[in-house]
Amino acid sequence: MNEFLQGGLYGGGIIVAIMSSLLFVLWTERKMAARMQSRIGPTFTDPLGFLQAPADVLKLLQKEDIIPEKADRALFNNAPLLGATVAIAGAAVVPFSATIVGADLEVGVLYLLAVGALGVLPVFAAGWGSNNKFALLGAMRAIAQSVSYEVPLVLAALVPVILAGSMKLSDIVAYQSSHHWLVVWPFFLGIPAFGLFMLAMLAESNRIPFDIPEAESELVAGITTEYTGMKFGLFYMAEYLHTVIASAVASALFLGGYDGPIAPGLWWMVLKTGLLVVAIYWLRWSLLRFRSDQLMALCWRWLVPSGVVLVVGAAVWVVFAG
Amino acid sequence: MPSGLALLAFLLVAVAVSGSLLVASKILRVVSTRKEPLKHATYECGEVPTGLAWMRFHARYYVVALFFVLFDIETAFLLPWATIVREAGARGLVAVGSFVVVLMLGWAWATKKGALQWQ
DSSP states (O other): OHHHHHHHHHHHHHHHHHHHHHHHHHHHHHHHHHHHTTOOOOOSSSTTOTTHHHHHHHHHHHSOOOOOTTSOHHHHHHHHHHHHHHHHHGGGGOOSSSSOOSOOOTTHHHHHHHHHHHTHHHHHHHHHHHTOHHHHHHHHHHHHHHHHHHHHHHHHHHHHHHHHTOSOHHHHHHHHHHSOOTTTTTHHHHHHHHHHHHHHHHHHTTOTTSOGGGOHHHHTTGGGTTOOHHHHHHHHHHHHHHHHHHHHHHHHHHSOTTOOSSSOHHHHHHHHHHHHHHHHHHHHHHOOOOOHHHHHHIIIIIIHHHHHHHHHHHHHHHHHTO | OHHHHHHHHHHHHHHHHHHHHHHHHHHHSOOOOSOOGGGGSOOSTTSOOOSOSOOOOOTHHHHHHHHHHHHHHHHHHHHHHHTTHHHHHHHHHHHHHHHHHHHHHHHHHHHHHTTTSOO
16 A cells, blocks of 8 residues: 555656646647747747747637547547556656655566557557548558567567666666776667667657658648647647657667666656657657658668667676676 | 656646546536436537447558558667667677568568558
8 A cells, every 4th residue: 555655656646747847848839849840839828938839728728629520539539548547657666866756666668668559559459540631541550660669669668678688777777887888888789779669769759860650741730630729739648759769768778767877866867858858859850750761661671680680689698798 | 667666656747637637627617407318419610410420441541550550560660679789789680680681671662562552
C-alpha cells in the first residue's frame, strides 16, 4: 500500500511538472521558430508572449465538441485519452534524479519499448474511428512508420542495456556515473547508438523530418482532421509530451542521466533533456520532409542492419574488452 | 512485485490528469443550439463526402507488419541475453551470433527480392 501511495504521489508530482514544462517548451519552440523565419512570434498576450500557451489551452477548452455523424463514437471519443495516457506512461520509469522516479521497474527498458509500441493503438483508433479518408490514410502511414522504426529503436536501446548489464534505468545511469557517459566512452558504440536512437525516436513520434502522417499539404491534418477542442488538444499535448519524455529517456540511456558535477542531479537531467528538446525543434524547423518510400527504405535497408551491427559490436566489446 | 503497485498508481494518475482536461472542457465548452446538418458531415475539403472511409488497404502495409513481427520477436529474444552478456561470455556470443546471422540472411534475401521497397 505504501508503494502504491508513493507511486501515486511521485507520479502526480512528475506528471504535473512535465505538463507545466510543456508550456515553456511550447513558448521556446514558437519563439525559436519565429526567429529562424525572421518573425517575432507571439506577442499579443504579453510582450514576451509567455501567456500564449495558457491562452491556447483556455481556447481549446471552450471549443464546441463536434463528433462526425458517421464516426465510430466509442473509438473516436476514447482515442485522445488513450493517446495522452500512453504518452505520459513512458515517464514512469525515467529517473529524474537519484530519488525522483515514479516506478523504478527492473524491466524499465522493456517497459518503455512496450509503451512505445502501444502508441500505435490510439493512432489507429482515431484514424479508423473518424471514418474520414484523410484520417485513415494518416493513421495507416503513422502505424507503418511507427512499427518500422520501433525495431531500430529497440536495437539502439539494447546497447546501454548490454553495457550496463541491466534493464533498470537507474542502474544504467549508475553504471554511467561510475564509468563514463556512453557517448564519451566507449564512444564508437555510444555515439552511433545515440544517433540511431534519436533518429528512430523522431520517426516513431512522427516528427519532422519524418512527419509524413500529418503532411498538411496532402492529408489535411492526418488523424486529427475531425477532432475539435480539447480532444484535439490532447493529441497535440501527447505529441509534445512524447518529445520531452523521449528526450529524457535518451539522456538517461546515453548522456549519463542525472549524473554531473557540482549541481544537484535533477538540474543536470533537466538541462540535458532541455538541450535535446531544443535540438529536436531546431531540426524540425530546418529540414524538409521525406517521402514515404524513402523513409521505409531508410529504416529497413540501413537502420535495422546498423542496429544489429551495433548490438553485436557492443556484446563483443563487453565480452572481450569491457 | 512491489514496483508494480507504484506503476499502477502512476498510470492511474496519468489517466486522471488527462481525463480532468476532458472533464474541464465538458464544463467550459460552448454548446450550439442551431441545427446544422453539414457541421456533422465528414470533412472532405468542402465537397459532399462520398462513401465511407472504411475500405481495404494496400498490401504493402501487411508486408511491413510481417517484418515488424519478425524483427520484434528477434529483439524479444535478444533482450534477456542483453542483461547477462558478461556472464554468458564467448559461448553466449556464439549462440546469439549464429541466431543473428540466420536472421540477417533472411533480411538479405528479402532485400534482394525487393520486399523492403515501399511499393
